[in-house]
Amino acid sequence: MITDLETKASKENYGKYLKRLTLRKLRGFTDREVTFDFPVTALVGPNGGGKTTVLGAAALAYKSVSPGRFFAKSGKYDASMQNWSIEYELIDKEHTPRLSVSRTASFKQLKWNRTALDREVLVFGVERTLPATERSKLKAAVGGSFAAAREVTLDPEVTQHAAKILAKPIEGFRQLFVDTAGKVSLFSGLTPRGDGYSEFHFGAGEASVIRIVAEVEAASPGAMILIEEIENGLHPMATQRMVEYLIGVAHRKSCQVIFTTHSNDALAPLPFKAIWAALQGNVIQGKLDVKALRTITGQIQAKLAIFVEDDFAELMVLTALRSHGGIELDEVKVHAMGGHDPAIKVNTHHNVDPTATYPSICILDGDQAERANPVNGIFTLPGSSYPEAHVLERVLDCLDEEAGRLAVALHLGLHAQERVKKVVTERALTNWDRHTIWEQIGGDLDFTSGHIVKSAFLTTWAQQFPEEVKALVAGIGDKLPLRDGNQS
Template identity: 45%
Template sequence: MGPYQSEIRDSQVRELLQKVKANNYGSYLRRMKLLKVRAFQNENVEFDFPVTALIGTNGGGKSTILGAAAIAHKSIRPALFFPKSFIGDETMSEWGIGFDIIQKSKNPTQPVQRSAKFKRSKWVRDDLIERPVLYFGIQRTVPAGERREFKKFATVNYPFTGKPTELLAEVQRQVAKVLGKDVSKFQHAAISESQSFYVGGDGNITYSEFHFGAGESSVIRMVSEIEAAPANALILIEEIENGLHPVAVRRMVEYLMDVAGRKSAQSIFTTHSEDALLPLPNEAIWSSIDGKARQGKVSIEALRAITGRIDESLAIFVEDLFAKEWVESIIRNLVAEHIDEIGVYAVSGDGQAYSIHSSHRKNPAIAKKLKSICILDGDSPKPADENAGVIKLPGQAPESEVFNYVVSNIDTLSMKLAVALHLQPEQEERVKTVVKEVNQTNRDPHLIFSQVGQKAGLIPVAIVSSAFIGLWMQGNPREAQRIADFIAGKAEEETAPYPVGFKP
């Protein structure tokens, strides 16, 4: 399988980012301050993109952020997300959330401020915002045959007098894109103003929603409601991947991005799926970890490392996937004796890598069982400090450093490069030409290796980057050994003891 390519163009992503930045929405939740809610205290969450993914470990706070966003709006009862028990919930009396909301009907130029506070055993919310809110909870993927409200449809004498109708054309089109199947013969039965039941078929046979897959049913219901909603609606989805194939998960997120453009809708969803993050820019992703909220793309496996929930004894945080590949190559070749003890985790940018590493070292409960180091790109403004566990890769941009070494020596390395690219040795002249052409035309270092792969004959980018890194390693043994020695030294260190008086 080749690298993922979104059907949402980069220009569409930029337009959506700019639309939020310009406050160009009739109604939009722009930011929240979680003054105190569950584990959160004075944490800010910015909604810089109209589709926001909330990721984190179980119990990390994803649903808390989702619920906080919901209760800024009049149609949502706070008890749906924050029920009050008279056993054990005494500390709720101190909870509070602040909101900045774009509401053009109240202020056409600036966001309006609102708040929600828990006082005297109930939520107090000031001057609530009127906005359509669609909430799709976990229960949406319960099979129709197990849902109490549908049991009556299975009785012989259920008195349904209506007639099922075709799905709306736009619903058919969007569902087909998400599920990858023709639903033009599917029908909708309106049982009441608030209840619907669906019928599947292909023109020859029909079958009720009792025989739908759980994911199929949930997508049809979500898309039907979203398409029927007015502009500027807020869409909230718990665990968007539930019941869906990974491809359908990506397509569902792309659908929400499309809806953001067509209907000015804002969507917020929780997820444990890497596939749900693939279509989104860094600005759209927030990780929730033990009461801390961080913006930026972080893999699910990196989240486990951040919280110390991995088997390795040393976590290395780097800026991106290429840096991860480079560091892993150094470990395989020069620190092989510790390979099972080390995990390398890509996060989004130097600020994120540095912040995660610093927080990790300051948390004795995690640092006790899992050591941490940070390896930044050479052009990062963050300082290198070996005593603090921070070093830098050589050069400026990592891709440029590796590529430029090979370009500078291409006359002597072309045959080795051809072989490493899985080409015949006699194709070295063609490889040499391709590398020189890319060197002349490339404007974005992050695309260098994909451009080489395309021009050299559709070679996967992973093979290309691995080939270049291998040649760099052979030609720069001192630099590679410097990084390897630092990693090995940290791997061999004992974990720090708990500070005096600290109780994990």
């Protein structure tokens, strides 16, 4: 499904789609571009970093969203809004069947000026998780004499999807309309014994999920869905299931989704191109998770941050540092960024940030040797190819001598060394993608987890090729924090 959506976005196979926006001047942003290369986009960043600014900028491309929803003006106190400007590149085949459409939104002469397009846009703000008892619009539903103007049983599609997100059945739930115009509503549910209860007795997250799913399922194909802080009121697993649901919506209904989040669980189902970080006037595309953001913004105490391309590179660097010894590992934070470009960009941003309290470096895969620049803190891992391929080849070189230790590291015992040799040798011959070989080897060896296989191979590599470990650490030089009395 994700591959299909990536292809659909790259081929621009949409009737309505926001392709890119450029923040010429908007709050803390100047000349910053965000591209929407996947139809479900996550915006991450620290508080005040600009996530909601980007979300609101996307909304302003369409007439159905009032500028005041995200960018209200408070008299003379908002003079800084003058000359704010956003540029858009959009697909709107009703307007221009074959070409992209360019539009602008700007704030001049004390008002917004837009050349916005028509599109259904759903906006779910943080207020959606307010308990029903605190929502003034529902006061009319309080009291023993209340009767709904209209009652509607939730569609099976709504109950099916909401139940998957919440991990609980919601058959028999209804939407109760408070007013005859149908603009104010609440939900009612049933206990396992069949007793009814209203939204006044729902959990805030439960009501939020049902409301989002009900409105999204009722939306027209091609609609835009904007959600602030998607994890509000949700368990971490429910947050992940909500994002998985929205990916399905993008696939089924050609909808476009943009949400803000502080949760790694919300990022887990997404490809790296679907994630943008907003950082103090800058925007960076890539899988910049919340832990990495906390490191960059100084919320985690450290003496050095290291940005690498992916999870295997992260584990390889940590294995090398641990094997080398003498390094204060608690003071080093290593983060996978989902590619070489995000790793380089985040490293550059961190080192030019005047508020940063410690330096960072970037360690790329060996196939990126031409981009190494030690002066700018950019280094490479050993080898001239993917680190997975390099580690595999190194272990194959010493497999006859080290099969026993490798078997023990794989939690299989010394007696399994011949079997380990056979499996590793065969997989090395038949595997087409070195990124997947660890899971394949693990599957052949009694379903050992891929993480255990990676760790076992990396430990063997570090023990048998200490010169490569030493060269990697020596290349970083004096940037590594050392334990007292140790020298690199």
